[in-house]
Amino acid sequence: MSDLPYWRLSGFYFFYFAFVGAMSPFWGLYLQSLSFNAFEIGVLMSLLQVMRIFAPNIWGHIADRTGRRTPIVQIAALGSALAFAGVFFGSGFWWLFAVMAALSFFWSASLPLVEAMTLSHLRERTDAYGRIRLWGSVGFILMVVGLGYAFDYVAIAWLPWAVLAVMLGIAAFARAIPEAEILPHAGDHVPVWDVLKRPEVASLLAACLLMAAAHGPYYTFYSIYLVDHGYDKSTVGWLWALGVLCEIGIFLVIPRIFARVTPRRLILASFALAAVRFLLIAWGVESAWLVWGAQTLHAFTFGTYHAAAVALIHRHFRGRHQARGQAFYTSLSYGIGGTLGGVASGLTWVSPGPAWTFTLAAASAALAWVVYALWGGTKAVPAATKL
Numbered sequence: 001m002s003d004l005p006y007w008r009l010s011g012f013y014f015f016y017f018a019f020v021g022a023m024s025p026f027w028g029l030y031l032q033s034l035s036f037n038a039f040e041i042g043v044l045m046s047l048l049q050v051m052r053i054f055a056p057n058i059w060g061h062i063a064d065r066t067g068r069r070t071p072i073v074q075i076a077a078l079g080s081a082l083a084f085a086g087v088f089f090g091s092g093f094w095w096l097f098a099v100m101a102a103l104s105f106f107w108s109a110s111l112p113l114v115e116a117m118t119l120s121h122l123r124e125r126t127d128a129y130g131r132i133r134l135w136g137s138v139g140f141i142l143m144v145v146g147l148g149y150a151f152d153y154v155a156i157a158w159l160p161w162a163v164l165a166v167m168l169g170i171a172a173f174a175r176a177i178p179e180a181e182i183l184p185h186a187g188d189h190v191p192v193w194d195v196l197k198r199p200e201v202a203s204l205l206a207a208c209l210l211m212a213a214a215h216g217p218y219y220t221f222y223s224i225y226l227v228d229h230g231y232d233k234s235t236v237g238w239l240w241a242l243g244v245l246c247e248i249g250i251f252l253v254i255p256r257i258f259a260r261v262t263p264r265r266l267i268l269a270s271f272a273l274a275a276v277r278f279l280l281i282a283w284g285v286e287s288a289w290l291v292w293g294a295q296t297l298h299a300f301t302f303g304t305y306h307a308a309a310v311a312l313i314h315r316h317f318r319g320r321h322q323a324r325g326q327a328f329y330t331s332l333s334y335g336i337g338g339t340l341g342g343v344a345s346g347l348t349w350v351s352p353g354p355a356w357t358f359t360l361a362a363a364s365a366a367l368a369w370v371v372y373a374l375w376g377g378t379k380a381v382p383a384a385t386k387l
Contacts, residue, residue, distance in 0.1 A: 006132060008176045009118050013136030015169035016111060021143030022163045023048065025223045025240045026151065029233075030159045032224060034091050042346015044093075044100055045220045049212075049338030051104035053331050059109035060116075060327030069113045070179045076113075077174035079106035081167040087160045108335070110174065112326035117177065119314055130251035130307060137248045141241045148237015192317070192324055201316050203375035207271065208309055208333035209340075210368035214274055214361040215301075216341015217349075222281070225354050229285050239291065243298030250303030263308040263315075268373055270305035273297050274365035282358035301365075309333075 031041045059076065063069040083106055086099035122128055147162060195201055226236050250257075257266065277297040284290030309329065317325020341361070348357045 004121055004128075005176075005178050008173060008178070009114070009121065009132050010135035012114055012170065012173040012177055013133055014139035015166055015173055016114075016139070017136035018139035018143040018166045019107075019163065019170065021140035021240070021244075022147060022159065022166060024219045025144050025236060026147055026156065026159055028220055028224055029151075029227070030156050031096075033156050036093065038221075038349040039346045040093055041224075042220055042342055042344075042349070044096055046216075046339045046342030046346075047097065047100040048104050048107075049334055049342060051101060052108040052335030053339065054335075055105045055108045056112045056327035056330045056335070057324065060112055060324040063113055063116075064324050068179060069117050070174075070177055073110045073113050073117075073177060074171075074174045076106045076109035077167075077171040080110075081164070081171050084160075084164060084167055108330065110170075112330045114177065115310065115326045117179075119310075128255075129310070130254045134248045134251040137244045137251065140244045141248075144240040144244070145237045148234045148240075151233045195316060195325075196328065198316070199375050200377070203372050204267075204309070204312055204316075205328060205332045207267075207368040207372035207376065208329060209337035210364050210371065211271060211274060211305065212333040212337030213341035213344070214278060214364035214368070216338060216343075217345035217354075217357045217361050218278070218281070219338070220342045220345050221349060221354065221357070225281075225285065226291070228354075231291075239295050242292065243295045243302070246296050246299035247303035250299045251307065254304070254307045257304070258307075258311070263311040264372075264376060266304050267308040267312070268369055268376075270300050270308065271365050271369035271372065274301040274305070275362040275369070277301055278358045278362035278365065282355045282362065285355075 028041055028045055031044055036044065059072050063072055080103050083099060083102035086102070087096065090096070090099075118129060118132055143162075143166065147159070150158070196205075223233075223236050223240075226239065227233065231239075274297075277294050280290050280294035280297075284294065310326075313325050313329045317328075341364070344360070345357050348360065
């Protein structure tokens with residue numbers, strides 16, 4: 001593994017998730033500062049997910065056909081930075097709608113390809129994935145905490161400049177990632193649609209869609225929810241950071257966890273804990289202890305969940321289907337699921353209200369558990385499967 005481009009891959013994850021650390025907690029507040037209402041904010045925030053329905057599959061198909069993923073990642077990184085620059089030229093709803101749609105089309109292309117490239121570089125040492133991916137969590141924490149403190153002293157109107165700087169970092173590391181060899185696999189002759197129709201695959205993707213929908217209110221309105229209940233922005237930043245610190249802890253120990261527990265059992269536990277987490281957020285926001293405690297569950301509702309989901313997708317989509325497998329996961333879960341969750345939260349935020357919006361999120365996570373528990377075990381994943 002001496003030829004593993006560890007720091008180049010880690011650097012990309014660092015800046016990619018630093019972007020998420022700026023957008024998820026603070027972009028809703030920025031849009032609120034422009035006087036958009038809850039529904040408009042929900043629509044604009046959901047655009048970060050909408051293009052994930054289509055774009056990753058388009059780019060993933062091209063990558064699997066050509067066998068070249070690095071040039072697509074580079075085009076996507078540059079295109080997303082140029083698209084985002086449009087925020088400096090207008091602030092109307094339809095202008096920002098167009099800007100964020102274009103941004104999402106390019107931005108959503110790169111991560112599934114980099115995930116597939118990382119796993120290809122690791123080959124049989126996929127247990128080391130967490131030690132690379134954790135740098136994305138570090139980037140998220142530094143951004144969310146730094147901006148949380150900054151916006152207690154400066155106007156949130158500075159947010160677009162911080163985001164642009166991060167996007168230039170993404171573009172720089174996209175230029176540095178080397179291509180990874182795509183190894184042939186015995187299942188290469190099987191049409192990808194045949195893989196998708198298998199009950200254990202279809203139920204996994206359906207459950208991931210529901211899990212992403214459950215997180216829609218969290219990524220769209222969580223910061224607004226906390227600020228409206230008297231939490232200052234630096235505290236909001238630390239709450240987001242706490243969740244990701246717990247996530248880092250999971251990424252460090254996930255190889256040992258996978259040695260004892262199957263990814264299927266881990267992902268079912270993640271669905272159950274997500275339901276608990278969103279109920280705590282819904283009805284415990286007045287208690288700081290409950291709010292902080294709920295954030296520690298991010299270790300499971302994202303860290304363990306994501307590691308298990310990527311492991312299962314990698315288990316089902318091999319060889320020439322790798323990039324499209326990761327693209328399907330991104331499109332169906334974060335794309336369709338994230339969009340539905342974001343738009344639905346915008347519709348329910350005012351009436352019946354925030355508490356019921358997060359309660360519906362908990363119900364979505366519970367339904368994910370039911371779907372995968374009933375249909376996800378038709379083809380068991382061996383305990384030896386590693387990430």
